[in-house]
Amino acid sequence: MKAAVMRAPNAPLSIEEVTISKPGPREVLVRLKAVGVCHSDVHFWDGAFPTEMPVILGHESAGIVEQVGSMVSAVKPGDHVVSILSPFCGTCEYCLTGHMSVCHTVNGEQFKRGPTEAPRLSIGKEKVSQFLNLSSFAEQILVHENTLCVIDKEMPMDRACLIGCGVITGVGSVFHAAKVEPGSTVAVLGCGGVGLSTINGAAIAGASRIIAVDLSDEKLAMAKKFGATDFVNPKNGDPVEQVKALTNGGVHYAFECVGLKLTAEQGYMMMRPRGVMTVIGMIPPGVNIEIPGIELLVTEKRLQGAVMGSNRFRIDFPRLVTLYQQGKLHLDDLVSDRIGMEGLTGALQNLKDNKGSVARQVVMFD
Known part of the structure; x- marks a missing residue:
């Protein structure tokens, strides 16, 4: 062959x-x-x-x-x-x-x-x-x-x-790992194939607001076709503050679909208390995510991974x-x-x- x-x-x-x-x-x-x-x-x-x-x-x-x-x-x-x-x-x-x-x-x-x-x-x-x-x-x-x-x-x-990969990783993470609730708010960091599938899954799950976050305006335009309701480009300012302003304090669910330390930490910080942050992107070996330890205690925010949705x-x-x-x-x-x-x-x-x-x-x- x-x-x-x-x-x-x-x-x-x-x-x-x-x-x-x-x-x-x-x-x-x-x-x-x-x-x-x-x-x-x-x-x-x-x-x-x-x-x-x-x-x-x-x-x-x-x-x-x-x-x-x-x-x-x-x-x-x-x-x-x-x-x-x-x-x-x-x-x-x-x-x-x-x-x-x-x-x-x-x-x-x-x-x-x-x-x-x-x-x-x-x-x-x-x-x-x-x-x-x-x-x-x-x-x-x-x-x-x-x-x-x-x-x-x-x-x-x-x-x-x-x-077999991108779609089940994105949609599955919404359905199985995060268990997104109807009417909730969602932020998706990264609008490649996995991110777009995550947005699509959040729309099917009934999220009321789905915020697409990406450095590419072309990809943000694509995200609208998959169900995104709001669009944040970090070139226009701190994405954490932009998301918090759109949602009156933060989202219920965040999904990191890039595989970077920075976006994982941003996703965690743009959630409201009791929010669930799911890392989907492939963060390279040896790279650690840093979040304020006190946040885990006093806000009950949760950080998790999901392999293949x-x-x-x-x-x-x-x-x-x-x-x-x-x-x-x-x-x-x-x-x-x-x-x-x-x-x-x-x-x-x-x-x-x-x-x-x-x-x-x-x-x-x-």
Whole structure:
């Protein structure tokens, strides 16, 4: 199969012929149809997060099942599926208490092949690393069955793929992690693909005011399509004070969707007492968030994280598809460009440069 291989940070991806193995007992071979380009890919491509090379990046994918292993029960050939980077085992404490999105962080090795087994991906005798157990910048993926969810075959693949990361991260954080209440006020810091999905989720949840915060006026204009009611550009003054002025003292919920120390701290400070601040952005390793300790005590503000929207993806994905089909989830507006595999390096650079017109760029395979 053809795949976009990363051999060095910040270097162009090379389109190479890669050998993909046959499915093991609980593995599934999927022919990909569409893959979203996510800012998380950029963090590894530009070296901010370490990864073993050579590697095939990509993780926001949708396709059609081609082959299944002997023990696979969740999917069958011909199924249309969306992947996720947070597989679940189904037997650990986190899965059994309904927190399956955390499972992969403590049980990750069981979703990989063992050290004595043949690698899933290779070029000649050279092993190719599988990114987040997926490696979706390729024509096919070979994955554990618990990374996949079957969806309605009528769902367009270029929109379905977005559900697998950016959309579930944003919408799921609203529904599951923060549990936004109807009539409440929300601030969303960062209006990229995840931030726009968070805004969309807050609108579906019935928030009365949704304040979009971003340095790009283009992205703030996009945020209006997803349900934002107010718009704050930090270039026009302290965003904390702007948000407090709009809400008579602060919002009930804040979501950090950038992955920066500054925006995380600003999000916390723009909440009213008893507010809930949820960090969604990928804050780099070694970076600490600083907040006044006394605030936690006297205002009862809460600071939390949410990985992949605290999802239950086999329940969530079909529901999100239905919300799209009902016109409530605005996936059409989320796709800013459709590209081929050869356009991937440029797409990653667009995200790194924070190009204002870019929400989600989608690789199409046919």
